[in-house]
Structure formats: structure tokens, C-alpha cells
Amino acid sequence: MSTPVFERIQDAKKTLRKSEEKVADYILAQASDAVNLPITELAERIGVSEATIVRMCKKIGFRGFHELKINLAIETVKPIQAVHEEISENDEIDVVLGKVMAAVNRTLQSTVDVLSKAELQRAVDSLTEARSIQFYGLGGSGPVALDAAHKFMKIGKPITAYTDSHMQAMAASLVSPADVVVVISHSGSSRDIVDAAALARERGATTIGITHYARSPIDKVIDIKLSTSSYETLYRMESTSSRIAQLAIIDTLFIGVCLRNPEFAVRNILATREAIAPKRF
Structure with missing residues (x-):
């Protein structure tokens, strides 16, 4: 690290x-x-x-x-650059843009540094072999779960995303050892997400967590941890940069799974494109 x-x-x-x-x-x-x-x-x-x-x-x-x-x-021994340059109320919009982009770039690079390549490979292996895949996310992580389901639907497996805690609990109670549950939580401390992951694991499913690399309660209920890194500032750029890091990990997992069976993946991706083509002008 x-x-x-x-x-x-x-x-x-x-x-x-x-x-x-x-x-x-x-x-x-x-x-x-x-x-x-x-x-x-x-x-x-x-x-x-x-x-x-x-x-x-x-x-x-x-x-x-x-x-x-x-x-x-x-x-x-070398000059220390500020870990995160805060946005000031006097900043012009172009300065704000520069600081936001810099925060995102730092987060992505830092995520590359903390992300275990071995865990990433294990995640790809599990997703490839899974009978079905479920994605759980609450709050700001909810849209990431939905985006993940949108992507993974193209590989031709049963894919679902749940952004409601009650739905997550019910879905987790019905999984089996053939299934994979991916939980997305930046803090790793959301009780509902932790409980859902714990239930899915009890039912035998492989649980993958996309979460902040610091230790948190979710670590105890996931089989594979995919770590992200980001910084919090007054104007909450953390939520933006952490979400982008989560999306980057989802993209990496999706491509990794597709590369296991490229012909099958390409055929399904083309089929989904053809299905929505008539809906465009």
C-alpha cells in the first residue's frame, strides 16, 4: 500500500x-x-x-x-502539498472546476494505490461464476448500484439492484451459495447495508464490498473487499470523488468479467444495443 x-x-x-x-x-x-x-x-x-x-x-x-x-x-523531506485544497466562497467557477477535477484525480489515483489487485481478481472470478448478481446501495451509493446493474445486465445473467433497505433484506434472505451480492457503501457503517450483507453471507452467497479502505463494520460481513479512497471537505467533494471511484471499480469488474468470455459478452452487448435502437431518434 x-x-x-x-x-x-x-x-x-x-x-x-x-x-x-x-x-x-x-x-x-x-x-x-x-x-x-x-x-x-x-x-x-x-x-x-x-x-x-x-x-x-x-x-x-x-x-x-x-x-x-x-x-x-x-x-x-520533500515539500508537502496540501492533501486537499478546500473550495473557498471567493473562488470563481473555473477555480471551483479545477479543484473538483483535482480532487477526483487524486481520489482515482489513491484508489489505484489502495485497491488490492488480488481481491479485484477474486471479485472478477466470483462474478464470472455467479448464477445471479445483486447490487445493494443506499443514499449516494444507490445510483452506483443501479449503474452496476445496468452494465452487468448485458452479460446475460439475472441481475438486480436494490436501493431500499427492506428490499435488500428480503432479497438477501433468498440468496444461495451460487449467488453473489455486491454491497456499495463508502462509509461501510450503514447498519442496513451491513445487516443485508451479513444475511446474504449467512445464506451462503459470496459478498463483495466496495467501500472506503479504512476499517469499518462492513469488513466483518464481506468476503471480498474492494477499497476506495477519497477526502472530505466543507463542500462535500468527498461524495463526488468517492462515487466516481466506485463507478470506476464497477467498470473494471464489468470489463474483467467480459474478458473471460469475450464472444458471449459482445453478442449480448450487441443484442441489448439493438433492443434499444428503435427508441432513439
């Missing part, structure tokens, strides 16, 4: 306890202290235990404080 330390901390902040968040905030503000001070002195300055510092380091993907220090030292 090659994501910069500052980005990892920003991404994981929502999942940290208050004491761990104190550590995160201190490192973001005083990176040089984290590099130069022993853990005992750093803990004293922050007002937390050494165990809290180690715990925070592990939550952002390091084995411990020593590994974080090494990575932080490498990054701080």
Missing part, C-alpha cells in the same frame, strides 16, 4: 476514537515531532497513552509507530 501517510490519516479520521483522533490531528499539524520524538515523549505531548498511538498507526495500515515514522520521514 503506497498511499501517503497524510492521506491515510485523513481517510481514516471518521473511524478513529477520540483519543486516536487526537494523535491523528497532532501528526497532521506537527509531522516533524512524530518523526523526531520517541513514542514516550510524543504520547506525553499529545496527552494519550503509547498504546493509543500504536493503535492509531495500525488503523491506518502500519504495523506500528516505527513504520509510520519511516514513511513520514520519507514524505517530509
